[in-house]
Amino acid sequence: MSTIAIYSLKGGVGKTTLTVNLAWCAATLSSRRTLLWDLDPQAASSFLLSNRAAGTKPREQAQSVFAKDVEPEKLIEQTAVARLDLLAADASLRGLDLLFHELDKKKRLQKLLVGLRKNYDRVLLDCPPGLTETSDQVMRAADLIVVPVIPSPLSERALAEVVKHLGAKVEVMPVHSMVDRRRKLHADAIARHPDWPVIPMASQVEQVTVRREAVGSFAPRSAGAQAFASLWQAIERRLAA
Ligand SMILES: Nc1ncnc2c1ncn2[C@@H]1O[C@H](COP(=O)(O)OP(=O)(O)O)[C@@H](O)[C@H]1O
Numbered sequence: 001m002s003t004i005a006i007y008s009l010k011g012g013v014g015k016t017t018l019t020v021n022l023a024w025c026a027a028t029l030s031s032r033r034t035l036l037w038d039l040d041p042q043a044a045s046s047f048l049l050s051n052r053a054a055g056t057k058p059r060e061q062a063q064s065v066f067a068k069d070v071e072p073e074k075l076i077e078q079t080a081v082a083r084l085d086l087l088a089a090d091a092s093l094r095g096l097d098l099l100f101h102e103l104d105k106k107k108r109l110q111k112l113l114v115g116l117r118k119n120y121d122r123v124l125l126d127c128p129p130g131l132t133e134t135s136d137q138v139m140r141a142a143d144l145i146v147v148p149v150i151p152s153p154l155s156e157r158a159l160a161e162v163v164k165h166l167g168a169k170v171e172v173m174p175v176h177s178m179v180d181r182r183r184k185l186h187a188d189a190i191a192r193h194p195d196w197p198v199i200p201m202a203s204q205v206e207q208v209t210v211r212r213e214a215v216g217s218f219a220p221r222s223a224g225a226q227a228f229a230s231l232w233q234a235i236e237r238r239l240a241a
């Protein structure tokens with residue numbers, strides 16, 4: 001089992017969009033038994049993928065997995081996508097940093113992931129923004145950190161900050177996100193980092209939030225779907241190396 005965290009210091013850079021679409025690629029294109037674990041109390045991935053009807057959702061339980069009174073398996077749900085399961089977030093995760101701090105267990109997330117090994121080949125973590133106790137747990141637990149970067153000098157600075165914080169502890173894969181090649185700033189950034197994968201700014205990708213499914217399932221030939229598929233292949237290659 002490999003764990004891939006989709007992480008950034010910043011909000012609104014495409015973390016959730018990447019996580020949902022890459023998880024779909026893992027489950028569908030690579031036939032991996034895949035779990036999307038939503039760690040962000042905003043619960044955007046959970047909203048996009050959860051099949052549970054309102055009223056049948058467990059209430060404010062996401063944090064109980066970390067407090068250790070509930071097994072992750074109890075909260076995991078199937079999605080409409082074959083081989084893709086979801087461990088949903090909810091508002092209880094707002095207290096996660098404090099909980100990790102109080103528990104003083106630096107490897108709690110890592111240990112929980114070990115327990116999921118028999119059931120999953122790939123776990124994708126949709127992370128909340130910021131350098132926090134939660135992100136420290138994520139960095140210790142993940143095999144690869146995918147960092148969406150909207151092309152701009154400020155985003156590159158934020159990425160440098162993360163890389164500095166990590167030292168050489170874990171592999172980081174920056175990805176240019178929401179790219180519009182007609183914009184000079186974007187074209188310049190891509191020229192500076194021609195080896196970073198690119199996800200284009202595209203209305204089909206935006207539609208993911210409306211249709212609540214991965215772009216690969218409703219527009220498989222679109223530029224967005226192709227970009228997620230080739231990014232996923234690059235991730236698989238990196239994990240195999
Ligand atoms: N490649 C893209 N093309 C068009 N819209 C995008 C793209 N990536 C993300 N978005 C939109 O940008 C907004 C923020 O993306 P989101 O994935 O929620 O970011 P984050 O999880 O980092 O906060 C969402 O409305 C999403 O639909």
Ligand SMILES: [Mg+2]
Nearest residue numbers: 015016040044
């Ligand atoms: Mg998000």
